[in-house]
Amino acid sequence: MKRYVCSVCGYVYEEEKGVPEKGVAPGTRWEALPQNWVCPWCGAGKESFREQGVPSASVLGPDPEAPEQMKELTPMEMSVICSNLAQGCEKQYLPEAAEKYRLLAEFFRKSGEPELDPSLEEVSRLVKQDLESGYPYGQSAAGKAADRGALRSLVWSEKVTRMLDSLLERYEREGPGMFRDKRVFVCTVCGFIYVGEQAPELCPVCKVPGWKFERIEGGENVWQKNMR
Amino acid sequence: MAEKYAVRNLRLCTKDCLCLYVCPTGASDTENSIIDREKCMGCGACAQACPSGAISMVPRIMPPQQPKEETVKTALRALIRSKNRQEAIAGALPGVLAQAVARSARLTAEDLCREGGYMLPQSENARQFLQYVKELPGIPAETAEELLREFFGEQS
Ligand code: SF4
Ligand code: SF4
Ligand SMILES: [Zn+2]
Ligand SMILES: [Zn+2]
Numbered sequence A: 001m002k003r004y005v006c007s008v009c010g011y012v013y014e015e016e017k018g019v020p021e022k023g024v025a026p027g028t029r030w031e032a033l034p035q036n037w038v039c040p041w042c043g044a045g046k047e048s049f050r051e052q053g054v055p056s057a058s059v060l061g062p063d064p065e066a067p068e069q070m071k072e073l074t075p076m077e078m079s080v081i082c083s084n085l086a087q088g089c090e091k092q093y094l095p096e097a098a099e100k101y102r103l104l105a106e107f108f109r110k111s112g113e114p115e116l117d118p119s120l121e122e123v124s125r126l127v128k129q130d131l132e133s134g135y136p137y138g139q140s141a142a143g144k145a146a147d148r149g150a151l152r153s154l155v156w157s158e159k160v161t162r163m164l165d166s167l168l169e170r171y172e173r174e175g176p177g178m179f180r181d182k183r184v185f186v187c188t189v190c191g192f193i194y195v196g197e198q199a200p201e202l203c204p205v206c207k208v209p210g211w212k213f214e215r216i217e218g219g220e221n222v223w224q225k226n227m228r
Numbered sequence B: 001m002a003e004k005y006a007v008r009n010l011r012l013c014t015k016d017c018l019c020l021y022v023c024p025t026g027a028s029d030t031e032n033s034i035i036d037r038e039k040c041m042g043c044g045a046c047a048q049a050c051p052s053g054a055i056s057m058v059p060r061i062m063p064p065q066q067p068k069e070e071t072v073k074t075a076l077r078a079l080i081r082s083k084n085r086q087e088a089i090a091g092a093l094p095g096v097l098a099q100a101v102a103r104s105a106r107l108t109a110e111d112l113c114r115e116g117g118y119m120l121p122q123s124e125n126a127r128q129f130l131q132y133v134k135e136l137p138g139i140p141a142e143t144a145e146e147l148l149r150e151f152f153g154e155q156s
Helices: A075-091 A095-110 A120-144 A148-179 A219-227 B018-022 B045-049 B070-091 B096-115 B124-133 B141-152
Strands: A003-006 A012-014 A049-051 A183-187 A193-196 A213-216 B004-008 B055-059
Touching: A075 A095, A075 B070, A075 B096, A075 B124, A095 B141, A120 A148, A120 B070, A120 B096, A148 A193, A148 B070, A148 B096, A183 B096, A193 B096, A213 B096, B018 B045, B045 B055, B070 B096, B124 B141
Parallel strands: none
Antiparallel strands: A003 A012, A003 A049, A183 A193, A183 A213, B004 B055
16 A cells, blocks of 8 residues: 655655545545545645655756846845845834835835736746746755755745645636635745635644734635626 | 844733833833834843743844855745746736735745845845845835945945
């Protein structure tokens, strides 16, 4: 009997044991789990699982290619630098300086290039590109430089990105119905997205307590519109 | 000015007010409960007295963040740019998923940016950044200058 590991949170599905408390009988084969089965810990879909002991493609593949060097900061990059420094100010209890950085962040965000043809498919393409080359290259660069801080943030954001990938795939299959009777939460520390009745007790990626999650509102309207 | 000053974690504070009682300068007695950084002389009396462990002493000048390898910086920036686009696209779409994607992309970009050399508002990187942006056309330059004055005592 085989075991499958969730690449987002590390949960292990053991065919031998199943998940009796969730109605999955012991001995249930991985292939026999329904398409829309999700990780009982973090909510990631089946595509986010890897068979235990089988190395993933990125480990076997050649060294990922380096992205091109960039000189100029884009407006959005500057916006992120500012909103991040605003958080830094907040942690040091400097609310006025935080406010100023937030004002600059907003200014830069608005001066970014508008997206002419926005679509979730394009987001999905970027997410897959991050997972295929962005993160493997980053991990190898940070590993060679023994940069523990960078490695930590790459590990977290890669997991968050895997979850994103899984959610976008589910959305393509199930449509807005996947949010029926569900709420959407985002961890304000690492960005992990959780779909469920309430925020998890601990963030499956960065392990902060549930009160650090923020509820994302406004989805119900779209869902209702699509159902009419 | 002393090297340290006191900050109060409002989540831990139970409002017993021992810190008000022991503070020689009145720095801990403010309307918004944020200890006055200018008045605080860094004696640490409040931190020792607090029964809730809500006050910590933080250095006024932070040690510089470790220098970053170019390869690491390039890798982080490429990912940040990808997250930026994800945020911009999702931000232009309706629905709860798009909204969550935009928020998440911003948060991950911020975390990568923190490790890319912008951890502290007191850092040299932050100073150079502000120097650079205050010359950009259309920017609220006054705000950037105020931040330069506040953190680096720079006059323009
Ligand atoms: S002594 Fe501690 S708990 Fe009491 S008011 Fe001051 S910070 Fe809050
Ligand atoms: S460190 Fe000393 S001066 Fe500063 S707030 Fe605490 S008691 Fe007051
Ligand atoms: Zn999981
Ligand atoms: Zn988290």
